[in-house]
Amino acid sequence: MLYDLRKMTSSLCHDTCSESGYQFAGLEYGAECHCGNRISSPRAPEEDCSLMCRGERGSPCGGVGRLSIYKVEEQLPGHRKFRNVHYSGCYKMPKATVGTFPIYSVQTNLTVQSCIETCTDKELPLAVLRKPHCFCTWTSSLFSLSQQPRDLPCVGNRDRNLTGTAVSTEPTDDGYYQVYHTPVLDSRCKERMFLPQRSDPLVALSSFPGAGNTWVRHLIELVTGCYTGSFYFDGTLYNRGFKGEKDYWKSGRSICVKTHESGQKEIEMFDAAILLIRNPYRSLMAEFNRKCAGHLGHATDAQWKSKATLLVAEWPDFVASYAPWWASHALSWLKFGRRLLVVHYEELQKALFPQLRRITSFLNVTVTEERLLCAQTNQDGHFKRLGSQRPSFHPFTPDMRRMIDSFIHTVDQALKGRNISGLPQEYLPR
Template identity: 50%
Template structure:
């Protein structure tokens, strides 16, 4: 009897294909089970509470609950309770019923019809872009709305055109028959045919005509020669001719009044704050039948590409100040944009609690100064601890809708200041984990500054965006500086700066789950209550849950 015979038999046993196959399957299942059990134990042993940040929010909510009813405490406990919830499962994508964009009026855009397009004379004469793999109706609409156009048109299934006026006749609906390359359930025009949508979101931003931005219809200023010092009569007047003339004269405004073109800058005499109904300016241009040129009493105004230099000079404070003013915000709440506005409005650099080389390279020269240097007009900070807050003598507190702020910060974290997080990040584990950690911080950040801040001036991002002139004026006054209206009007003309994300890659779906929304909605109520307790106006209406 040889001792090698049993080993030889085992070897021959595993050499048989069926046995070898089932043995490997068994080993694979065993290993998978062990990994699954291990991950379950690790997940259950994680932290059950966030400590500092959550306690501040919970205490604020607790005070509110005691003054109303105890139900609030129960709701708040759900906000911070880290329980596992199984996500809702949907069927395969091909089983989901999808609605055609033509039939949907979601407040963003409305389908108005199929139109003829000519490569020599476009129906929509603004910007255009193409995507022969992923074009969708939403992408085209969002791209045009972000740039301020009134209309978005899709053609050949992959081409997107923008414009503020349709300059072509209607075509039969049957001629717009090409599916979108990135969304086969929707139609994206046809061969030399545009599926055109009227954009509602464009009302929130400026409309464009070529390189010029349409500002609106305005009543003739009382002293037109002082308000718009240069003018000329132009034969066969058109928007292009007036804009070109004012650009050559290095003026930022071009105002059309029939056959006369006026050029100048926005001033208190002509501030562009009192819009008239556009119907008052609907007088056909002599040189272009599809354009409006206004008349002697109502001007059609465009902003040219000429830079208004009245607010571009910036410098450090001549004398070092001992009063440190914070520009505080939760990340993603518009702090960099606010710094841009403050620097243009005051003429002084802003500083930072941190150092960001990309911001320094973009012109924020105060970025390199130590935050206690005293050479900057205010200091950016996202800190929210008692010690850090009490280091400042006063503060401007920027607050933004948490739904927008969280998405903005997530994009910045994974895509940079003007980049975007990838689809893998949004649909992976990063986004739920981010919301779980950052949403309570949004609330606790505001509550900390309201609690420990010595002199707090609250500014809501949305209100600043809606009425920049008056809110920025209030910020300048809070900083103890004299307000220059000419300078503020200059800021209005170049308010975006270098850190505005394009709308081209906005998500086409809602990333917030019902559980996320329930938690965030309760945090919004907590912050709203805290503001009102301190005799401040609560959060803007659009924050509040519906």
């Protein structure tokens, strides 16, 4: 589900569902977008859908418990564009194995695009292809994380960043198949639940705002099947599927609890913590974007240059206030945190599986390889800003940089003082 309180439009919902491979787009409450492949409820009176889209006057966006349903426009084969399509690798498999996959087709003019379209329509998360054969299946141990995919037989014949262009594929060696993740989330990874018994200890997922806390919560829920909680309540996140938002943060029913707090009292209320740290330059920009344009939007050039408003401070004042907080947040958790696992946002991006294994081990949760593969398949979800839109000018002045670099050095030394690896080199110069 996609939620946008201020800018939801029928076209935004339509495009989101289309890019995720669904046939229907449904709008509710004027701001919520739901996607699906079938309609299971009877038709309701038109007057029940009386709410207009928040970002589009005159366009119906459902009602209270009612959906305005649109049929996603069917695009010509080979021209459909999908979100969250990832190249997995080139695997060697015997014919007897691929013959057990649930969907199989022969396509004379097979392309990566056409095979992904086939598997997306069949609601299966993996497209496995070798000209002229296209197979569709679920994630499984066949695509073992410990088995290094061999790229050599498929070099020159894959499209790692699928954009909708039809790309021919034909491995050079027998028995090798290209594997792509489609936009479909494996049905076995959709289930979420609260912990059946009270969790002991109480674990924080602590970060400075803008450090990727929501993204990491998404990954933890995906890989463990358990809800994460929050020290706060964010209705937007609740409506996007984070049901732990409404649960009392000390209930012990969540696998970990989001917090941005950095006071000694607040830190010592937790028995353990995952401390998520991100490059302060990127964190500051991400948080300013969120304040100006919500969880998925970007601030405009005018907002980067504008004066302060009732909701958002002027950019220089924002940096002057938030940059010291970035440092004090990490320093406080390093000083008062009882049991810590430090995770760097950038390292999680670069090495998803090893970092997720560290996190789940710290949480004392055993996860299956299929769940880890599901995390790779849907690692972005709908919780990351799309694209890397930035202001047309460099927002950090030399004075800002000197201040921020000094904070980087201080936090780096504090980490090493607790016998923890220092900050990634890309945060520096020191």
